Amino acid sequence: MPKLELSDPITLRLPADVLRDIEQVGQALDRTRSWVMVRALKLYLASEGRDVLAIIEGRRQIAAGQSHDMDDVLREIEAIVEGRVA
Numbered sequence: 473m474p475k476l477e478l479s480d481p482i483t484l485r486l487p488a489d490v491l492r493d494i495e496q497v498g499q500a501l502d503r504t505r506s507w508v509m510v511r512a513l514k515l516y517l518a519s520e521g522r523d524v525l526a527i528i529e530g531r532r533q534i535a536a537g538q539s540h541d542m543d544d545v546l547r548e549i550e551a552i553v554e555g556r557v558a
Contacts, residue, residue: 484509 486494491505498508517525533539 494505494508494512497503498505501508
């Protein structure tokens with residue numbers, strides 16, 4: 473497996489109970505705290521974080537004029553459904 477490119481170390485303050493849970497999970501899995509935290513962050517980014525990134529991208533597209541007026545889209549759909557457009 474290729475070696476991952478890592479960032480510089482970062483400082484992170486956690487609530488004590490969260491750190492305790494991270495350490496317990498790490499000990500149970502014979503993994504480091506960093507491994508547990510990276511896995512948790514990846515899961516967050518794959519769900520809620522993905523939604524935030526999609527919103528950011530959508531706003532960028534709108535600002536760049538890469539969007540369609542919803543009323544125009546609905547009129548096109550209605551025309552298709554009514555058989556006026558192939």
